[in-house]
Amino acid sequence: MKYAHTFCSPLLAFFLAFASSAACGDTIKRIVHSDGSVEFSNVKSDSPLASDGAATVYRYQDKYGVVSYSGERPANAKFSVIRFHCFACDPSSTVNWDTTPLFASRYNEQIETAAKEFNVDPALVRAVIHAESAFNPRALSPKGAQGLMQLMPATANELGVVNAMVAEDNIRGGANYLAQMLARFRGDTKLATAAYNAGPGAVSRHNGIPPYAETRAYVKRVGILYRRYAAL
CATH class of the missing domain: 1.10.530.10 (Lysozyme)
Structure with missing residues (x-):
C-alpha cells in the first residue's frame, strides 16, 4: 500500500536470508558504515545515509534497552538504517514475475x-x-x-x-x-x-x-x- 508502507528485527539473519532470494525483488544490501552503524536497504542510492527525509527509518536502542524507530538520526546511540520500498513497485525492477519463486505455504x-x-x-x-x-x-x-x-x-x-x-x-x-x-x-x-x-x-x-x-x-x-x- 504505497499511500500506505516498514523493516525491523531480528535484522541480521533475516535480511541476509532475504538478500539472496529472487522472490524478494531487488537485492537487500547490508552496509556497515565507518561509525559502526549498519544499513539494510533495497533502495537504489549512491549515498545510503544521505539526508532524504522520510526515505530513511532509524532503528536503535535507548539507554533502557527499548528498541525504537525514528525518522531522525539518533544522536547518542548505535543504530541500523532501514530503507525499504514495496517489492513490486519499482518500475525498473529486473525481477521476472512470471518465474520468481512463490511463497506457497506461508500463513x-x-x-x-x-x-x-x-x-x-x-x-x-x-x-x-x-x-x-x-x-x-x-x-x-x-x-x-x-x-x-x-x-x-x-x-x-x-x-x-x-x-x-x-x-x-x-x-x-x-x-x-x-x-x-x-x-x-x-x-x-x-x-x-x-x-x-x-x-x-x-x-x-x-x-x-x-x-x-x-x-x-x-x-x-x-x-x-x-x-x-x-x-x-
Whole structure:
C-alpha cells in the first residue's frame, strides 16, 4: 500500500536470508558504515545515509534497552538504517514475475480465514502480500506502512487493527481493506489493487488506473502473481 508502507528485527539473519532470494525483488544490501552503524536497504542510492527525509527509518536502542524507530538520526546511540520500498513497485525492477519463486505455504491458515471472512480470493490476498512485503511480517516502510500487507497506521486504526506487526491482525486488516476496494470498484481486481497502491481517490479521479509508473507496474505484477497463486 504505497499511500500506505516498514523493516525491523531480528535484522541480521533475516535480511541476509532475504538478500539472496529472487522472490524478494531487488537485492537487500547490508552496509556497515565507518561509525559502526549498519544499513539494510533495497533502495537504489549512491549515498545510503544521505539526508532524504522520510526515505530513511532509524532503528536503535535507548539507554533502557527499548528498541525504537525514528525518522531522525539518533544522536547518542548505535543504530541500523532501514530503507525499504514495496517489492513490486519499482518500475525498473529486473525481477521476472512470471518465474520468481512463490511463497506457497506461508500463513495459509491466517490467509484462508481472513479471505473467507471478507469474501476475497485467498490467492489475491497472497499476491498482494507478496507484492507488498515478500511475506516479511516485520516490514516497515519509510512512509510508515507496516507488516505483511503494508498497512499505514491510520488505515490500520480505521480497520480495527491493534498491532499491524502481528501477522494475523495485519492479514485480517489488509484483506478487509482489499475487500472494501473490490466492493468500491465493482469487483475489478485491477482497479482494486491500483487503489490499494495509490489510494481509491486517485483511481476515481483518473477514472481508472492512475498514470503513475509505480502503480501501473504494481498492478501488472500483482496480476501476474495472482494468476500464479490461483493456479497452485
